[in-house]
Amino acid sequence: MDAFNSFLETVTREIIDPIITLMALGAFVVFVWGVVKFIKNADNDEKRGEGKQHMLWGLVGLAIIFGAFAILNFMKGLVGVE
Numbered sequence: 001m002d003a004f005n006s007f008l009e010t011v012t013r014e015i016i017d018p019i020i021t022l023m024a025l026g027a028f029v030v031f032v033w034g035v036v037k038f039i040k041n042a043d044n045d046e047k048r049g050e051g052k053q054h055m056l057w058g059l060v061g062l063a064i065i066f067g068a069f070a071i072l073n074f075m076k077g078l079v080g081v082e
Helices: 002-040 045-079
Strands: none
Touching: 002 045
């Protein structure tokens, strides 16, 4: 069982954690791009709407990613991998 826990810990540390980090960074970039677009186009309602949509989807992406991260940590705690 120790080899299995070691394997899970290595996979989590080397593969899953970097993927989650990159996805969170991508969602944050989408959010920031929406903020820039919203502020830059203050006089254009259509472009501001696009900025709002980018901000919304960036926040939704971050919520999903951090939720998945929380579930992953919960499952690691159940299995006993820390």
